[in-house]
Structure formats: C-alpha cells, structure tokens
Amino acid sequence: MQTVYVKTPLGIAIITGDKNGISSISISDNSTISVIIPPELQQAVQQLNEYFDGLRKDFDLKLQPKGTDFQQKVWKELLEIPFGKTRTYLEQSKNLGDVKAIRAVASANGKNPLWIVVPCHRIIGSDGSLTGYAGGLWRKKWLLDHENPTSQQSLF
Missing domain, CATH: 1.10.10.10 (Winged helix-like DNA-binding domain superfamily/Winged helix DNA-binding domain)
Known part of the structure; x- marks a missing residue:
C-alpha cells in the first residue's frame, strides 16, 4: 500500500492505494507533503488537482474502499x-x-x-x-x- 500527501486549498489530502485502486482519501491539517508520488497514485493526485483547479467534475479512478x-x-x-x-x-x-x-x-x-x-x-x-x-x-x-x-x- 502506497501513501502520498498532497497540498489542497483545504489542507493536506492523504491518498492511499495500490495497483488495485485507491482505498482512501482523507484530509488533514498536517503540513507534510510528498516530494515523490508513487506511480499507483499519480492519477488520483492529478484528478484531485484538476478538481480543485475547476477542470474536473467527475473522477475516473479505480476505487477499493473498505467497508461493510x-x-x-x-x-x-x-x-x-x-x-x-x-x-x-x-x-x-x-x-x-x-x-x-x-x-x-x-x-x-x-x-x-x-x-x-x-x-x-x-x-x-x-x-x-x-x-x-x-x-x-x-x-x-x-x-x-x-x-x-x-x-x-x-x-x-
């Protein structure tokens, strides 16, 4: 499982996932950001940035959330x-x-x-x-x- 910390207008987004998909995206007031983005998470980071830039309305990501x-x-x-x-x-x-x-x-x-x-x-x-x-x-x-x-x- 890979994790990346990305700056957004609302705080630091914490994205976790692997080759099977994105399992979580959460928000934190933490100030740490990632310098290197794992290949498995690059599309999620790009799409989240596009959303905040007003260029994306829908996400096209493979999702793997854990829940009942x-x-x-x-x-x-x-x-x-x-x-x-x-x-x-x-x-x-x-x-x-x-x-x-x-x-x-x-x-x-x-x-x-x-x-x-x-x-x-x-x-x-x-x-x-x-x-x-x-x-x-x-x-x-x-x-x-x-x-x-x-x-x-x-x-x-």
Missing part, C-alpha cells in the same frame, strides 16, 4: 449525485429503499473513506442546513461553493 456491504451500497449511491447538486439524508435513504434507515445512512456517510471522490459533502439536512461532515463544516461549505459558485449578475 451496507456502507458500500451507501457510498455507491453517493456517486449518483451530480456535480453541483445536493441531496438530503432522507432522499438518500429513500433512494436506497428504506426511509427508516436514515441514521444508518448518515453513519455510513460519516465513514466514507474517499473524500471528495465519493461526494458525501453533497448530502445536506432536510432543512437545507450543512450537517455532519467529518472534515469540518467549513470544508463542506467550501466544497459546495466550489461546485456551485454563485455568479453575480452585472447591472450594466
């Missing part, structure tokens, strides 16, 4: 949320076929090991509030603003 069958199902559903859009925890639960599983779905979202690539930041509260984000709500707000910037209209 239920967690895998929840994370797969997150991949269906388009760039620049949000869903509520309730909508996500309905899409998974069990409106009563809302707490379990929220818990699985919180254990998402693939920051940004599996977009749990696109899940919001039923009232539109920013709730529950392991990376901190300020990062969630930044990501949502990055994906859906409000454009000021000119008066002239």
Whole structure:
C-alpha cells in the first residue's frame, strides 16, 4: 500500500492505494507533503488537482474502499449525485429503499473513506442546513461553493 500527501486549498489530502485502486482519501491539517508520488497514485493526485483547479467534475479512478456491504451500497449511491447538486439524508435513504434507515445512512456517510471522490459533502439536512461532515463544516461549505459558485449578475 502506497501513501502520498498532497497540498489542497483545504489542507493536506492523504491518498492511499495500490495497483488495485485507491482505498482512501482523507484530509488533514498536517503540513507534510510528498516530494515523490508513487506511480499507483499519480492519477488520483492529478484528478484531485484538476478538481480543485475547476477542470474536473467527475473522477475516473479505480476505487477499493473498505467497508461493510451496507456502507458500500451507501457510498455507491453517493456517486449518483451530480456535480453541483445536493441531496438530503432522507432522499438518500429513500433512494436506497428504506426511509427508516436514515441514521444508518448518515453513519455510513460519516465513514466514507474517499473524500471528495465519493461526494458525501453533497448530502445536506432536510432543512437545507450543512450537517455532519467529518472534515469540518467549513470544508463542506467550501466544497459546495466550489461546485456551485454563485455568479453575480452585472447591472450594466
């Protein structure tokens, strides 16, 4: 398993994976960055940089997250949320076929090991509030603003 530390606008992204795919991407306030990027992780680093540069809306990476069958199902559903859009925890639960599983779905979202690539930041509260984000709500707000910037209209 290889690991690389990459600077992003939100902190240091820690990417872990091997020839079989990316197993985790997380965010840290650590200041260490990698000088050498292992070949197995170069595509992930490139795509993450493109995302932050506003050049990428979808990721095309081989993913190998570790989790229960239920967690895998929840994370797969997150991949269906388009760039620049949000869903509520309730909508996500309905899409998974069990409106009563809302707490379990929220818990699985919180254990998402693939920051940004599996977009749990696109899940919001039923009232539109920013709730529950392991990376901190300020990062969630930044990501949502990055994906859906409000454009000021000119008066002239």
